[in-house]
Amino acid sequence: MSRIGKSPVTIPEGVTIDINDSVITVKGKLGELSQNFSGVTIKEDEGNIQVERLSDSKEDRSKHGLYRSLINNMVEGVSKGWSKELELVGVGYRASNQGQKLDLAIGFSHNIVLNVAPEVKVETVSEKGKNPIVKLTSHDKQLVGQVAAKIRGFRKPEPYKGKGIRFVGEIIRRKAGKSA
Numbered sequence: 001m002s003r004i005g006k007s008p009v010t011i012p013e014g015v016t017i018d019i020n021d022s023v024i025t026v027k028g029k030l031g032e033l034s035q036n037f038s039g040v041t042i043k044e045d046e047g048n049i050q051v052e053r054l055s056d057s058k059e060d061r062s063k064h065g066l067y068r069s070l071i072n073n074m075v076e077g078v079s080k081g082w083s084k085e086l087e088l089v090g091v092g093y094r095a096s097n098q099g100q101k102l103d104l105a106i107g108f109s110h111n112i113v114l115n116v117a118p119e120v121k122v123e124t125v126s127e128k129g130k131n132p133i134v135k136l137t138s139h140d141k142q143l144v145g146q147v148a149a150k151i152r153g154f155r156k157p158e159p160y161k162g163k164g165i166r167f168v169g170e171i172i173r174r175k176a177g178k179s180a
Helices: 058-079 141-154
Strands: 016-020 023-027 032-036 040-045 048-053 082-089 094-098 101-105 112-115 121-125 133-138 164-167
Touching (some): 023 058, 032 058, 048 058, 058 141, 094 133, 101 141
Antiparallel strands (some): 016 023, 040 048, 082 133, 082 164, 094 101
């Protein structure tokens, strides 16, 4: 039995859940999310959601913990929200935003201008003497992670000098350069 799938998802106040056939919809103060599901049954009782699998087939067992985690992320997202912070490490690396347009100067001949999805709120912080930080917040965990990975993919941190775009708190394994 899946250890993650067995544990119930608690529903905080202000969050409503609607289960129709094979679609679960979660509504809260920050937004609304929906997810298709198959191979499991979802039951709601007394402020908890329980996910149970239909059979012991390998496919249904693999979906048991998956859908419980997805539902938990949806409930937490519409009640608290998700955020990721990216740090730009390098001389002359800058970030600014005008609404949903993120402008990155990361060592290429031209700045990179990225139109971020309207569900994700973008904020840039630039303090003198510190690396610029890009903050992404949304109610959808998958979308925040996808946008953060796309931004990080423009200039991944390299192991020799540590320059690039990294998550705040991420540790980059450093390599020694040429031995003299």
